[in-house]
Amino acid sequence: MKNMKKFLSLLLTGAMAVGMLSGCGGGDGETQVATAENTTTTASNASSASATVDGDSQQINLRAVSFGNNYDVQDMGWRWMMAECYEGLMRDVADENGDTFEFAGAESMDVSEDGLVYTFHLRQNAKWSDGEPVTAHDYEYGWKRLLNPENGYDYASFIFNVVGAEEYYNGTGSVDDVGIKAVDDYTFEVTLKVADPTFQSKLVATPLYPTRQDIAEAAGDNWGKDWRLCVYNGPFCMTDLVEDNSMTWTKNENYWNADNVKLDQVNWYCVAEEATAATMFDNGQLDVFDASGDYIAKYDQEVEAGNLQVLDVEYPGTAMLCFEHQNGGLSGLMQNVNIRKAISYSINREEMVDAVYGRYTAAYGLVSPAITLDGESYRSQTEEPIKEEYEQYAGNKEALQELFQKGLDELGVTTPLSDIKLTLLSYGSTTENQLEREYIQQSLNQNLGITVELNTVGDSELFMSKRDALEYDIFLSAWYSDYNDPLDFLNIMKTGVYKSYGLYSNPEYDAMIDSLTGVQDSAERLATYENMEKLLLLDDCACAPIYYSDKHYYHQNWVKDFRSSSFGASQELYIASISGK
Amino acid sequence: MAELTPDKFKIIGFSQEDANRIDRPTISYWQDAWRRLKKNPVAMASMIVLGLLVIMVIVGPIMRGYDYETMNVAEKNLGPSSKYWFGTDNLGRDLFSRIWVGARASLIIALVATALKLVFGTVYGALMAHFGGWVDEILMRIIEVLNSIPSMLLTILIMLVLGNNLFSLLVALSITAWCNTARQVRGMIKQLRESEYVYAAEVLGAKPVRIIVKHYIPNMLGILILDTATAIPSFIFTEAGLSFLGIGLQAPEISLGVLISMGQQNMDFYPSQLFFPCLILCVIVMAFNLLGDGLRDALDPRLRQ
């Protein structure tokens, strides 16, 4: 996901009514009451041999805070749905030991010796939900669609390393020169400009999924917006949606691996309030509960008593405090590194994580521990860059104020600390939103003696317009990674990549990123990543990381093989089943 | 039956003075209203409660010696105790102090918004009644337009346009509320202008100022007082509702609405964080409502005995 905004909009955005009944490969009967009790099954048409295991109805009930409204894989609007209903060349499959990337749409892959040409041999039994085979042409169309400048997809930059891709996107090249082609129906070939070890890890991302040209073009402007116009090639297909209420997925009988998909139906309920979801979970109306705050403590006890099971996973996201680098913010002070450091070190991350969120891990680096390099967590291979320096200052008001004062002196500002005013820009009305901004406000006030004014705007559009107008000193943001490589985190601070992280710009840092182009040796990459993170956080304090994200899924004992994958569906139902309900 | 004869009657005297004497003391409308209000135990109790509330919002925040915004995470989410009477919130802040600070903000917002509504509504209504004709038509149309746009949309949009601060909150709250006042005032003045006693006063040569002070104002005051008594709780209430949408005061400023919306998200675990602010809100709203009822009874001249 692009940034906190997009992530939040997913959480916050309700959507609209297209609540008509429709079927995936056949009408699904009459669903009269779209509710949690709706076990009058639509599974009757999912007439597979695996419909029942141990006599249990293979239906799972899940909660969503809101439903997205984006079925366009290239736009990656709704990853948790797309990863279950669609499939790309590879699949992020999670098991007890974490995520592994397995071939899915492709059966095998050949890489040329220079690492430039990737040839994918596609699975010949893969089919769309309407029975058509998934061919290399679908991949070619999808990838070229991603690059088409008329569509303006955010994720086009994912494959700018493909020959001719960036030129096509920027309007200087032709689509015919792009190094993406279907050699035959089941052979898909991609040619890169330079060898790139991160390329393979991007293959699980939904923008690189196939798209059916006939279907997409028939849908025209409404492609990706109206689920009834979609066809699916994943384990499930969407069969019903009542916005703000419920959504149903049914097993895709045409899926190549349908024999191993045990669930017949997935029911999603749109439950805005956490208290409601907890009530339903307690009653067994929900099978899985994504808990936060005090619910974690409550359900941990249940887990100990054997009444529930839990799946705790790291999630590849990091929240951070961003500073305004261009003008130094409204106060003009943010241009000084000592002032930024004083602010960063005034925040007691352990305490904040505990008091405000009741979950997550205190962050002293930018790259999340969920990111692996060579199969091992990046964080276990390197120190967190600011941890040591943070500990020198932690809780020491005099030292922090001295640091801040030093920054003021360097800027030639004579205002006493007590008259300094900083503006924290934010939006959002949940308790968590309120507490986090108040915690930061109070921390800076209590440790530095400065005043932090909150500018809390009504919605995300306003937040963005204020942010882009640079009407702030600091704001909170988060980055959720799209593919498994530290580069995806570090790249957000490169000059000009995003407007949404404070407009940090350092030629030295940019040069370091550029120096990685074509480097395949992991040791060398690791060393560069380490240096970059150090430069970014320790030398420049370009942003102040606050926490690494995680997920706590509590589920009923009758749910088997429930998984969470970092880059696919966060609630992975691919092999899940119900037993002993 | 005994026959009545003149000698059975005696003349006891007669004077003009006696004939016109009024046995009961003259009391003005206001004295009478006050007298009747005093007889209403519920209204009096409400007044006392309101008096106490006013005292509490002034001294409450300093009573316990805890700052309402300084956090102390080591003591977060505590229940009520002798140290923290109402317990503490998620960041370990004393809820007792916070509630009174919040109640103060809620009351001030409600009072200012009511004042805005009254002043603007009265002037607007008076203008409509005074000029009549096409001015009246235009002004009335504006009211109709404002009333027809769903008030929630209007409030949210104004907050978005003007930003999240106290001023825009007050504007947003009063923008639809004054319409009703203006309508009432317009109707009242139109009615008064044609009433016989105003006409009589005019004929007798009373100056406009005297008519306004002696006739218009006392007659309208009843309605306006009632308007105030019902408007205050409804403003407190609307403000609380907006807090749930994240619209309104900015931290560290808090209102009862902010406290309730934060308490609501913790209600499964720390019900006291929801209970106490709700309780105070109920007390305030109820006191104003019951006082309003009492005032209506007391001010209604037809109930005069």
Next chain:
Amino acid sequence: MGKYLIRRLAEMILTLFLIATATFFLLEAVPGDPLSERAEKLSPSVKENLYKKYGLDKPMMERYVITMKGICVGDFGESFVYAGQTVQGLIHDRLPVSARLGIQQVVLGVTVGLLLGILAAMKRGTIADYLVIALSVLLISIPHLVFGLLLQKVFAGNLQWFPTIGWPAGKDLWFGGWEYTVLPTLTGCFTYIATYARLLKTSMLDVINQDYVLTAESKGLSKARIIRKHIIRNSFIPVVTQLPMSIAMCITGSFFIESIFSIPGIGQYYVTAVNNQDLSILMGETVILAAMYIVVLFITDLLYVAVDPRISLTGKNR
């Protein structure tokens, strides 16, 4: 009569036009635009195309004219945020849901409210009177969100008498799936109970002090007969005036209730549309809701005549 109707119709159209204008410029005044998120990373030429597609590249006045023309022919345009979604579609899908919720709240709330109002007026100054008032004030001073969640927790969670979330759909849309509607209706009805109990109490007290009631008493009519024949009938006038307004307003007023019980109604979408700055949808919904409101006001005026013979349509304009 005909002349009056024409005049009123013209007034209604004028008001609607003013409402649309006011809404348009108010929405324009909000900083930011609905496409900024989508356009954030686009190249300038693509961005231009996107804005062109939605007509946002044109100057404000031109867009105003286009919008107004659209409204005249009933075309409010497509949603900026959700392609393919139109105002008509929203109204078609969501209005019935909100309408049922609103109507059930109003019917229950008004019925109970009126009964309590009669009780309070008849037993004026007694414990019953104060209990009614205290209860109604108490129940309206708990915010909907809190009250709804409490009801949900107790009756759906602990006791499991009713379903936690959901709303009837399909053929049960209007008459069926009652168990789903109980808690949402209860949550919202107290506003109406409180309003109508107090409204009726006040107006009954007014009527009780009227001379014709005294006359009836002195004629020796039974108390029940006085209440039925004179008091109730006459004190219902303000109720009849208020009722259509309640019905018109109940549709947008249930945002929190819809959100708690996952009811796919119009109130929820309205707030979402504000947050997304979905201009076309907001514009369309506002105009349609305002139109409903105005029509209801008109009906109220007609009802007035039906209830109160002292008022005539052709007489002096209000």
